[in-house]
Amino acid sequence: MSHRPFHHGNLRAVLLEEAEAVLRERGVDALSLRELARAAGVSHGAPRSHFIDRSALLDALAERGFLRLADEMRGAASRAPGDHALALGAATSAYLRFAVREPALLDLMFAAKTDGPSEAVRNAADRLFGTMTDIMGAGVEAGAYDARDVGRLTMLLSATVQGISALVTSRRITTSQGEALVDDAIRIFLAGVSAER
Structure with missing residues (x-):
């Protein structure tokens, strides 16, 4: 898996952008922290430093x-x-x-x-x-x-x-x-x- 660099700590913004794209294309049921991590090229636990769970997202x-x-x-x-x-x-x-x-x-x-x-x-x-x-x-x-x-x-x-x-x-x-x-x-x-x- 290739990891994208996140300059200036912008992982939260990247995850929210990706989440909006998923929401727009596939709906709310398709949103998961694990899938967002995969799309962002980070470990599956990385989003939890910004969103404690799916509800927080x-x-x-x-x-x-x-x-x-x-x-x-x-x-x-x-x-x-x-x-x-x-x-x-x-x-x-x-x-x-x-x-x-x-x-x-x-x-x-x-x-x-x-x-x-x-x-x-x-x-x-x-x-x-x-x-x-x-x-x-x-x-x-x-x-x-x-x-x-x-x-x-x-x-x-x-x-x-x-x-x-x-x-x-x-x-x-x-x-x-x-x-x-x-x-x-x-x-x-x-x-x-x-x-x-």
């Missing part, structure tokens, strides 16, 4: 997924400064793109969040929800809605984008239909909020 993948999705949504929203509707649309579209690109990871993320999550997974999920709350909070500054409604509207946004993503990833609708639904949902969402005021 799954938690690390979920944590990484939540953080990446939060960053992608925040980055998308930041490209539309001063226009809340555009920022909201960009952020929800970023969520949909992530779901289409990483459906197995998204499933793992939300399974880990609801199934006795570790503190790291809980914190990462909170960061995603905090990002959505911040994006919605920008609507208060834009005069789109009242600060008292931000929590409720954030939950509604989360449920809406997750539902549309589930329709796309289960192939009940196409990605372009999902994108159109996101646009419609944001338009209806903002119009409904305005009508309530």
